[in-house]
Amino acid sequence: KAGVTQTPRYLIKTRGQQVTLSCSPISGHRSVSWYQQTPGQGLQFLFEYFSETQRNKGNFPGRFSGRQFSNSRSEMNVSTLELGDSALYLCASSSGTGDEAFFGQGTRLTVV
């Protein structure tokens, strides 16, 4: 059974640009959640989607957005990139009912 797939694995962007990250969950999983990991702030929750509906959102500015498609794949978008957005972005999938979550390999974003 394939795991959680995140693309791309690495990205380098310039301040002010926007970026879209993609996450394909484990087959059959309907919940996808996103996390940002930085050395200073640790692992922080961004948002969670279940059957195309956002059920929870973390404390991030509106520049961070996401969506989920009918096949459960999810994308997150960051507009007007800032240097502080440089981080490892992790996606997790689960059945959505408090069951075990599985993480992808992450996308490492560097903003220069």
Added chain:
Amino acid sequence: GIQVEQSPPDLILQEGANSTLRCNFSDSVNNLQWFHQNPWGQLINLFYIPSGTKQNGRLSATTVATERYSLLYISSSQTTDSGVYFCAVDPNDYKLSFGAGTTVTVRA
């Protein structure tokens, strides 16, 4: 929101030693997981353990939900056990809240 505290923050072990990592949380949860983050950043699932005790090889974990803590035991540690261990909990609000992690270094 829920608070998750992991201790100790750093642990240095000699190969073959045993150790215990602790995770305290401030509210009742319906999900508790332990992860090991590999050098490339991926979070590897160790245990899904909202309550009770589980064992997997040299690793075992116990969660006492009524007292709001979980313990991860590493026995006969190996250099490949090095890395950061995270505890994460979900108090039924569709997100995992992570502790700051315990960095384990196993020396040969």
